[in-house]
Amino acid sequence: MISDPHEAEFQALIDSDQRIEPRDWMPDGYRRSLIRQIAQHAHSEIIGMQPEGNWITRAPSLRRKAILMAKVQDEAGHGLYLYCAAETLGVDRAELIDLLHQGRQKYSSIFNYPTLTWADVGAIGWLVDGAAITNQIPLCRCSFGPYARAMVRVCKEESFHQRQGFESLYALSHGTPEQHEMAQDAVNRWWWPSVEMLGPPDTESTHSAQSMAWGIKRFSNDELRQRFVDMVAPQAVVLGLTPPDPELRWNEDRGHYDFGEPDFEELRRVVSGDGPCNRQRAAHHLAAHDEGAWVRAAAAAYAAKHPATSAAA
Ligand SMILES: [Fe+2]
Ligand SMILES: [Fe+2]
Numbered sequence: 001m002i003s004d005p006h007e008a009e010f011q012a013l014i015d016s017d018q019r020i021e022p023r024d025w026m027p028d029g030y031r032r033s034l035i036r037q038i039a040q041h042a043h044s045e046i047i048g049m050q051p052e053g054n055w056i057t058r059a060p061s062l063r064r065k066a067i068l069m070a071k072v073q074d075e076a077g078h079g080l081y082l083y084c085a086a087e088t089l090g091v092d093r094a095e096l097i098d099l100l101h102q103g104r105q106k107y108s109s110i111f112n113y114p115t116l117t118w119a120d121v122g123a124i125g126w127l128v129d130g131a132a133i134t135n136q137i138p139l140c141r142c143s144f145g146p147y148a149r150a151m152v153r154v155c156k157e158e159s160f161h162q163r164q165g166f167e168s169l170y171a172l173s174h175g176t177p178e179q180h181e182m183a184q185d186a187v188n189r190w191w192w193p194s195v196e197m198l199g200p201p202d203t204e205s206t207h208s209a210q211s212m213a214w215g216i217k218r219f220s221n222d223e224l225r226q227r228f229v230d231m232v233a234p235q236a237v238v239l240g241l242t243p244p245d246p247e248l249r250w251n252e253d254r255g256h257y258d259f260g261e262p263d264f265e266e267l268r269r270v271v272s273g274d275g276p277c278n279r280q281r282a283a284h285h286l287a288a289h290d291e292g293a294w295v296r297a298a299a300a301a302y303a304a305k306h307p308a309t310s311a312a313a
Contacts, residue, residue: 006025007025007027009025010024010025010026010027010030013143014143014214014215017141017215019143019144019145019148020143020144020145021145021146022088022089022145022146029210030214030216031089031090033207033210033211033214033216034086034089034144034147034216035086035089035091035096036105037207037211037216038082038085038086038089038147039082039083039086039091039096039099039100039105040105040106040107040108041082042078042079042082042083042086042096043079043096043100043105043106043107044107044108044111045075045076045078045079045082046075046076046079046107046285047107047108047111047281047285048075048107048108048110048111048128049072049075049076050111050281050284050285051111051113051114051115051120051124051277052068052071052072052075052115052121052124053072054115055068055115055118055120055121056068056069056072058118059118059121060118064168067164067168068121071125071161071164074157074161077157078154078157081150081153081154082147082150082154083096084146084150085144085146085147085149085150088146097289100285101282101285101286101289103273103282106271107281108197109193109196109197109267109270109271109275110128110131110193110194110196110197111277111281112270112275112276112277112278112281113189113190113193113270113275113276113277114276114277116186116189117182117185117186118172118182119169119172119179119182119183119185119186120186120189120190121165121168122165122166122167122168122169122172122183122186123165123169123183123186123187123189123190124165124190125161125162125163125164125165125166125168125169126162126165126166126169126232126235126239127165127187127190127191127194127232128190128194128197129158129161129162129165130162130165130194130228130231130232131194131195131197131198131228132158132197133155133158133159133162134198134224134227134228134231135197135198135224136151136154136155136158137151137155138217138218138219138224139151139218140152140155141215141218142215142216142217142218143214143215143216144216166235166239169183169186169187169239169241170238170239173239173240173241174240180240183239183241184241184242187236187239187241187242187243187244188244191243191244191245192244192245192262192263192266193270194228195225195228195229195259195262196262196263196264196266196267198221198222198224198225198228199221199224199225200221200264200267200268201221201222201264202220202221202222204264205220205221208220208221225262226256226257229248229256229257229259230256230257233248233250233257233259245259245260246260247259247260248260
């Protein structure tokens with residue numbers, strides 16, 4: 001029974017599938033939960049630039065380099081939309097970056113794996129951006145307006161990312177035997193972390209039930225995982241590559257693919273800081289942030305000198 005009139009109004013908006021806007025009253029828990037989720041999402045976009053950025057200077061052709069640069073730049077843009085969406089909830093972007101640097105806010109564990117060969121760029125586009133889309137499409141209907149609207153644009157770009165990853169991996173898979181082997185090796189390494197990227201199993205997911213009630217999350221982790229596998233399993237056949245899951249097969253009765261149990265113990269380990277690249281990713285971000293201090297100072301000084309221009313912008 002909801003006695004607070006604010007809360008009743010809030011719940012009525014959620015129940016009628018309307019959007020909550022920054023000016024609307026919202027429960028503290030809703031605000032906190034969204035700040036945590038949007039910040040984690042923003043950090044993931046920004047940290048996610050590192051594994052692929054690693055290959056920009058070594059892309060095999062000018063065309064591939066231009067595509068990869070555009071993709072990595074898109075991820076920076078996603079980070080910016082999301083930090084802006086978080087700011088509408090009353091936090092400051094600098095505050096969120098500090099929390100990331102202190103290890104008090106997380107980013108997606110998938111970005112703590114190394115990119116060992118060029119084929120990893122294709123595998124990331126196909127699998128990691130694929131898992132991201134699976135997760136993000138329902139967020140376009142999330143109950144918080146600024147987050148939902150940011151997601152619409154992000155999803156359009158993510159779907160382009162997934163196609164370019166698929167195309168890049170297809171070219172390698174159908175190239176020389178060495179290139180095919182490189183593509184297969186990348187899929188062997190990225191498959192399970194991508195399946196795990198949809199989060200812990202429903203039985204262990206701590207935030208899910210409340211997020212579903214608030215219309216932030218629309219489908220459970222396991223539902224999203226099934227959706228992801230159903231999307232990429234047939235694509236692997238077209239690619240001519242074999243996912244490293246002996247239990248992966250079409251189940252006629254269920255109308256879905258069956259698949260093996262992901263190693264959630266590994267996911268927990270990587271999430272809690274013990275993945276192959278956790279320390280490297282955090283140190284790199286901190287160093288880049290420190291090196292960029294003069295740019296932020298210069299921009300702030302310019303804005304202070306030209307208040308009319310910055311107000312118009
Ligand atoms: Fe992105
Ligand atoms: Fe992406």
